[in-house]
Amino acid sequence: MPSFSALRPLLALTLVATASCSIFHRKPKDATPPVVVETVRTPDSPTPPSAARDLADAMTTVLRLRPDQTAKVRQVLNTTVEQVNAARQQYPAQSPQLNAAIARINASSDKQMRTILGPTSYREMQVKRAQIQAEMQKK
Numbered sequence: 001m002p003s004f005s006a007l008r009p010l011l012a013l014t015l016v017a018t019a020s021c022s023i024f025h026r027k028p029k030d031a032t033p034p035v036v037v038e039t040v041r042t043p044d045s046p047t048p049p050s051a052a053r054d055l056a057d058a059m060t061t062v063l064r065l066r067p068d069q070t071a072k073v074r075q076v077l078n079t080t081v082e083q084v085n086a087a088r089q090q091y092p093a094q095s096p097q098l099n100a101a102i103a104r105i106n107a108s109s110d111k112q113m114r115t116i117l118g119p120t121s122y123r124e125m126q127v128k129r130a131q132i133q134a135e136m137q138k139k
Contacts, residue, residue, distance in 0.1 A: 046085045046088060046089075047081045047084055047085055048081075049078065049081055051077075051081060052074060052077035052078045052080070052081045053074065053077075053078075054136050055077055055132070055136055056070060056073045056074040056077055057070075057136075058132045058133075058135035058136040058138075059073055059125065059132055060073075061135055062128050062131050062132045062135055063117070063121055063124055063125055063128070063132075065117075065121070069116055069117065069121075072116045073113065073116055073117075076109055076112045076113060076116065077109070079109075080105060080106070080108075080109040083105045084102055084105055087101040087102060087105065113125070
C-alpha cells in the first residue's frame, strides 16, 4: 500500500478538479430556472425589420448587385416591411382587406424592383428565387 505522502500530489489534483465541478457549486433553493423563450411566427405576425436587410444581402450575393442597387433594394424592402406590418395592424388576420392591401404593396414593391434591377437582373431574380431564399436562411 502506498504511503500517504506518495498520494498527497494526487489528492491535491483531485481536490482542485472536483472543486471546479458544478456538483460543488449549489444554487440557492429559491433560484428560479432560466426562462426560455421560443419565437413562433404565425402568418399574421409582424415581419421583423431584419428580414428586409437579410433579403437585400441575399439578393446582393446571388445577383451580384452593385452597391447603389443594394442600397435602393434595401430601401424598397424596408418600406415594404413597414407597409405590410401597418396593414396587419389595420386589418384582421387573413381578411380580404388584408390580402388586398398586401397584394397592392407587393405589386408596388415588385414594380420598383423591376426598375432598380433592370430587365436582365429582374429575370435572374425570378429564376433564382429559391437560391435567394436559401441564402437568406443562412443569415
